[in-house]
Amino acid sequence: MAEVTQLIHEYLRHDKKFPHVLCPGCGHGILLGSLIRSVHALGIPKDDVALVAGIGCSGRVAVYVDFNTVHAVHGRALTVATGIKMAKPDMHVIVVQGDGDALSIGGNHFIHAARRNIGLTVLVLNNFIYGMTGGQCSSATPLGCWSTTTPYGQMEKSFDFVEMTRAAGANFVSRGTVFHVKTLDKLVRQALVHPGFSLVEVLTPCHTQFGRKNKFKSPVDMYQWLKKAAMPLEAYEKLDPDKRAGRIPIGVFVDNHEPALETRYAAMRAKLAKG
Amino acid sequence: MKPDIQIDRFEICLSGLGGQGVITLGKVMGKALALGHGFNVAQTQSYGPEARGGASRTDLVISTRPISYPKTDKIDLLVALSQEACNKYYPLMKPQAVLLVNTTLVKQIPTNQYLGLPFTEMSIDRLGLPQAMNTIVLGAVTFLLPFARRSLIRKSLEESLPAKIVDVNVKALNMGYREASKAFGQPPAIWAAMTVADNGNGDTEKAAPKKPTAKKAPKAP
Amino acid sequence: MSAKRKTAAREIFALGAEAVVEGALLAGCSFYGGYPITPSSEIMEGMAERLPRTEDGVFIQMEDEIASLGACIGASLAGRKVMTATSGPGFSLMQELIGYACMIEAPLVLVNVMRGGPSTGLPTSPAQGDVQQARWGTHGDHSIIVLSATDVQDCLHMTVKAFNFAEKYRTPVILLLDEVTAHTREKITVPLAQDLEILYRLQPSMPPEWYKPFEETVRGVPPMPPLGSGYRFHVTGLTHDDHGYPTQKPDEVVAAISRQFRKIDQFFFDIQITDEFLTGDAEVGVVAYGSVARSAHLAVEQARERGIKAGLIDLKTLFPFPRAAVEGLLRRCRTVIVPEMNMGQISREVKRVNPGTSTVWTINRVDGHIITPKQILESIRKG
Numbered sequence: 107m108a109e110v111t112q113l114i115h116e117y118l119r120h121d122k123k124f125p126h127v128l129c130p131g132c133g134h135g136i137l138l139g140s141l142i143r144s145v146h147a148l149g150i151p152k153d154d155v156a157l158v159a160g161i162g163c164s165g166r167v168a169v170y171v172d173f174n175t176v177h178a179v180h181g182r183a184l185t186v187a188t189g190i191k192m193a194k195p196d197m198h199v200i201v202v203q204g205d206g207d208a209l210s211i212g213g214n215h216f217i218h219a220a221r222r223n224i225g226l227t228v229l230v231l232n233n234f235i236y237g238m239t240g241g242q243c244s245s246a247t248p249l250g251c252w253s254t255t256t257p258y259g260q261m262e263k264s265f266d267f268v269e270m271t272r273a274a275g276a277n278f279v280s281r282g283t284v285f286h287v288k289t290l291d292k293l294v295r296q297a298l299v300h301p302g303f304s305l306v307e308v309l310t311p312c313h314t315q316f317g318r319k320n321k322f323k324s325p326v327d328m329y330q331w332l333k334k335a336a337m338p339l340e341a342y343e344k345l346d347p348d349k350r351a352g353r354i355p356i357g358v359f360v361d362n363h364e365p366a367l368e369t370r371y372a373a374m375r376a377k378l379a380k381g
Numbered sequence: 382m383k384p385d386i387q388i389d390r391f392e393i394c395l396s397g398l399g400g401q402g403v404i405t406l407g408k409v410m411g412k413a414l415a416l417g418h419g420f421n422v423a424q425t426q427s428y429g430p431e432a433r434g435g436a437s438r439t440d441l442v443i444s445t446r447p448i449s450y451p452k453t454d455k456i457d458l459l460v461a462l463s464q465e466a467c468n469k470y471y472p473l474m475k476p477q478a479v480l481l482v483n484t485t486l487v488k489q490i491p492t493n494q495y496l497g498l499p500f501t502e503m504s505i506d507r508l509g510l511p512q513a514m515n516t517i518v519l520g521a522v523t524f525l526l527p528f529a530r531r532s533l534i535r536k537s538l539e540e541s542l543p544a545k546i547v548d549v550n551v552k553a554l555n556m557g558y559r560e561a562s563k564a565f566g567q568p569p570a571i572w573a574a575m576t577v578a579d580n581g582n583g584d585t586e587k588a589a590p591k592k593p594t595a596k597k598a599p600k601a602p
Numbered sequence: 603m604s605a606k607r608k609t610a611a612r613e614i615f616a617l618g619a620e621a622v623v624e625g626a627l628l629a630g631c632s633f634y635g636g637y638p639i640t641p642s643s644e645i646m647e648g649m650a651e652r653l654p655r656t657e658d659g660v661f662i663q664m665e666d667e668i669a670s671l672g673a674c675i676g677a678s679l680a681g682r683k684v685m686t687a688t689s690g691p692g693f694s695l696m697q698e699l700i701g702y703a704c705m706i707e708a709p710l711v712l713v714n715v716m717r718g719g720p721s722t723g724l725p726t727s728p729a730q731g732d733v734q735q736a737r738w739g740t741h742g743d744h745s746i747i748v749l750s751a752t753d754v755q756d757c758l759h760m761t762v763k764a765f766n767f768a769e770k771y772r773t774p775v776i777l778l779l780d781e782v783t784a785h786t787r788e789k790i791t792v793p794l795a796q797d798l799e800i801l802y803r804l805q806p807s808m809p810p811e812w813y814k815p816f817e818e819t820v821r822g823v824p825p826m827p828p829l830g831s832g833y834r835f836h837v838t839g840l841t842h843d844d845h846g847y848p849t850q851k852p853d854e855v856v857a858a859i860s861r862q863f864r865k866i867d868q869f870f871f872d873i874q875i876t877d878e879f880l881t882g883d884a885e886v887g888v889v890a891y892g893s894v895a896r897s898a899h900l901a902v903e904q905a906r907e908r909g910i911k912a913g914l915i916d917l918k919t920l921f922p923f924p925r926a927a928v929e930g931l932l933r934r935c936r937t938v939i940v941p942e943m944n945m946g947q948i949s950r951e952v953k954r955v956n957p958g959t960s961t962v963w964t965i966n967r968v969d970g971h972i973i974t975p976k977q978i979l980e981s982i983r984k985g
Contacts, residue, residue, distance in 0.1 A: 119836075121845065152834060153830055153831070153832050153834065154830060156680075156829050156830065158676075168836065168838075169836055169838070169847060169848065172834055173834060174829040174830060174834050174835070175834075175835075175836045175837070176676075176679060176829075176836075176837050176838075177836065177837065177838035177839065177840065178672070178702070178839070179698060179699065179702050179839050182668060182669070182672045182698075182699065182702075184669075184672075185664065185668065185669040185670075185671075185672025185673050185675075185676070186672045186673070186675055186676035186679075187676060188635075188662070188664070188669070188672070188673045188676060189633070189635060189672065189673035189674060189675060189676020189677035189678070189679075189680065189684075190676040190677065190679060190680045190829060191676075192633070192660045192662055192673070192676075192677065193633055193660060193676065193677035193680035193681070193682045194680045194681075194828075194829065194830055197680075197829065197830050214665055214666065214669075215665065215668075215669055215672075217665075218664070218665040218669070371654075371660070374654055375654050375655075375659075378654055378655050379655075379657075408787065411615060411787055412615040412787075415615045415788070415789035416613060416614075416615050416789060420789075421788070421789060422615070422787075422788065422789060423753075423754075423786055423787070423788050424786065424787040424788070425782060425785065425786045425787075426785060427726075448753075448788070448896075449896045449897075449899035449900040449903065449975075450896050450897050450899070450900040450974075450975050451753070451782065451786045451788070451893065451896055452782070452972060452974075454900065454974070454975055454976070
């Protein structure tokens with residue numbers, strides 16, 4: 107407990123902004139905790155961290171934490187982060203986005219940032235819904251689920267963040283949940299030090315906007331669903347394909363070590379300087 | 382260098398088909414007149430899908446005073462390398478302007494008062510390189526412009542081109558200059574006042590016209 | 603030879619677009635994020651070639667114009683002088699992030715080489731249809747600096763000015779060119795950086811624990827350290843207090859928005875640049891900008907040759923609108939003519955500031971061709 111208090115004092119901003127805007131049962135705070143523990147464990151100075159966030163509940167995470175924080179406009183967090191990383195390649199540039207921010211409005215930027223393999227750590231908080239704005243569907247809302255803009259059920263298929271990011275060419279692609287905190291800590295730590303574009307898709311419950319409309323009685327129900335549905339990738343792969351329905355693999359899906367964009371760029375500039 | 386004569390808005394319109402190298406011609410000429418000769422030059426061009434295969438045009442305004450309007454207002458020299466360009470831009474000429482046409486492609490010339498050389502034919506028959514046609518034109522125009530010096534134009538040409546095609550283009554430039562001098566005798570008399578004295582390097586073969594003659598209409602060779 | 607050249611100003615025969623590149627590099631631009639679009643691509647191509655050859659220059663081609671401006675904003679926060687260039691369709695895409703840059707007070711230079719519109723319009727032809735969009739295009743009330751350039755040498759100098767204003771006032775600056783200006787080649791002098799006034803954004807001298815990123819200051823412009831320099835702070839597109847934290851308190855909202863206006867508008871005398879030609883005794887005035895100002899210049903000369911007392915104000919600053927200079931012309935002239943390659947955009951401003959002493963005529967052209975001196979001269983003769 108003492109350790110937690112110490113981390114809170116060191117990493118959260120005290121001058122304003124508490125209590126926070128997040129609802130009871132929200133998983134965003136768990137990811138924020140995981141991020142703080144990971145940065146602390148890796149010994150990265152706060153000055154060296156730029157945290158860029160998009161719009162939505164995930165975007166508000168940035169204001170609470172004592173890094174260099176940038177709250178961008180909807181969907182464009184990755185573009186701003188790209189500018190920061192290319193201008194200051196030695197900084198740890200972390201991007202926190204929601205599912206709507208990352209792959210609905212920001213889908214094009216997401217694909218291209220992954221393709222460029224630029225050295226960003228991208229944490230996508232996937233709660234399957236637009237939470238802050240009142241529960242409208244996103245490109246991650248599963249088929250058949252209800253939201254305020256799919257009152258008769260979602261007819262469109264949802265994005266698979268992991269497969270999309272893999273296909274686009276990112277170096278490191280992983281998925282975790284806010285229930286499996288130890289795994290999440292490990293994934294975030296790996297993503298922070300991995301060169302190139304590193305994704306952690308973080309499944310997180312939004313009971314207020316998603317759960318209540320989709321037959322989850324309480325936030326606890328949602329955590330229990332995550333607990334049951336998620337399983338390690340290795341075990342999932344061994345599973346009979348018929349039994350995979352409803353199960354969600356978590357772990358590291360892609361672990362490549364191609365040079366990041368900023369590394370290639372630095373090499374080109376050095377070569378030009380030699381003449 | 383500072384020019385030793387005064388020019389107030391001498392306007393050239395180079396026109397032809399997309400692919401004939403009209404814009405490159407304008408660029409090389411503009412650079413030579415601006416940096417080599419020291420004139421103020423504004424070179425503009427019409428871009429566009431129509432520039433590929435269709436009409437292509439670049440304008441040069443040359444002046445010893447600052448240039449206001451960068452496009453041609455009243456053309457002093459129209460170079461028309463295709464029939465379409467000739468038809469389109471002929472009406473924009475000053476009453477006393479000079480028309481230089483590519484007689485290979487311009488079959489119906491809208492006036493009897495013109496200068497002509499078969500540029501396309503010359504490039505194919507004598508150089509075996511139709512792409513060098515624009516450089517032959519550059520040579521001819523260098524002869525016609527009393528304020529242009531062949532050595533400076535050649536220098537600009539050499540600087541603008543990749544090394545392996547410099548020789549053939551210098552050959553084309555000289556051919557254009559020589560043929561123009563053979564066909565036209567001397568630069569148009571109306572421009573005599575703009576003639577520069579020979580700088581002693583032997584790079585200016587043009588002699589100022591002895592007497593201001595009425596504008597002549599040489600036959601196409 | 604090369605060492606010698608560095609010690610003196612150079613003469614080059616260059617496109618307006620290339621002059622923008624020279625100006626940007628002289629001003630210290632070290633980051634370009636862009637997306638190619640006719641007729642602005644020559645600027646991007648120039649930066650692609652030059653920036654990687656500088657000590658810390660970064661060039662990146664983004665996936666669209668939204669991303670281009672996003673990357674520029676990120677790099678600006680990281681302390682770089684940044685630029686992007688685009689044309690109509692791309693400019694429309696950038697509007698959202700222009701507002702963001704205004705709100706977080708990120709210095710940047712955005713060059714818009716105007717082409718015919720609306721929509722895809724006339725990609726290779728000149729127009730001036732984005733003037734009011736440059737002023738009002740992004741949503742929400744804001745102040746912004748919009749500049750223009752007349753000829754190729756001007757492209758270089760106004761680009762340097764644009765960077766200086768961006769840095770001095772912590773604001774996006776929009777440089778509006780048109781296709782004719784960007785695609786005209788002329789002989790220009792590239793001066794040495796040491797012979798130019800080059801400005802940099804104010805840096806905090808106070809210790810980090812005292813620093814508030816959006817605090818009121820003498821000039822209304824707060825100091826701006828680069829990210830990662832020890833001054834950790836928050837920036838957001840939400841309306842924020844002087845710490846940068848979101849706020850909805852009316853007094854804090856009013857303070858923030860009014861300071862953003864004031865920091866630019868109160869220095870109008872520094873920002874408004876005009877070039878006057880024979881306006882002293884003019885009876886017929888012309889107000890023009892961009893390449894059309896060159897047509898107007900020749901038309902005024904031709905009118906004077908005919909004994910008509912004509913004069914020209916060439917607007918290098920479009921916004922904040924150079925009211926004092928134009929008002930002076932309106933008071934002196936019986937007729938003021940505003941030729942523009944649009945259906946009438948700056949003429950709205952001229953009419954707005956007209957004290958009633960002059961008749962304002964417009965000449966409008968939207969067919970993809972520059973307004974000719976002849977058109978303007980005809981109008982002057984009737985005026």
